[in-house]
């Protein structure tokens with residue numbers, strides 16, 4: 001399931017980050033790719049400890065905490081600090097599936113990548129190409145969003161970034177371990193949550209809302225793995 005967060009960061013704030021990121025110290029992205037991924041990967045990334053990456057990364061995580069769609073759709077247990085990438089002059093990242101596990105910073109154990117997120121800092125008019133293409137259960141989806149918007153998609157999905165043929169594409173990406181590992185189950189919980197919110201907005205009978213909210217929590221109890 002692909003979901004967009006159209007206003008994760010205010011547009012002007014994201015554009016200010018784009019300006020700062022344009023002058024950052026970019027490294028060859030193949031340094032952080034695994035064996036297989038390095039064959040299809042041609043882009044640049046910021047070093048994990050880069051101060052600008054840390055500052056914007058913390059701001060993204062803070063924004064996620066206040067984003068009800070992200071919270072409801074992802075049910076986050078752990079978020080890996082965001083990483084930053086840059087594509088220009090034909091750079092691209094061919095079809096791949098992200099690693100299942102990553103080591104957390106400061107050796108705090110492993111994180112399982114259940115959900116991938118991409119945050120856009122460039123606007124669609126800034127560059128040609130550079131679409132995020134995700135193979136979803138409903139076919140291929142092509143995503144290119146305004147600065148400050150984000151898209152979330154299952155960590156299990158095959159995806160690519162097409163070559164950037166004009167301009168520069170700046171973005172962040174990160175992985176989240178969800179309380180609910182399975183994408184289908186997360187999507188059922190989200191549908192239930194959205195339906196309950198609608199009933200609340202429509203001032204439905206409180207007994208109906210309480211009953212459905214109970215079912216939501218009992219499904220979450222059945223499926224959530226908070227460890």
Ligand code: NI
Nearest residue numbers: 096097098159
């Ligand atoms: Ni990827």
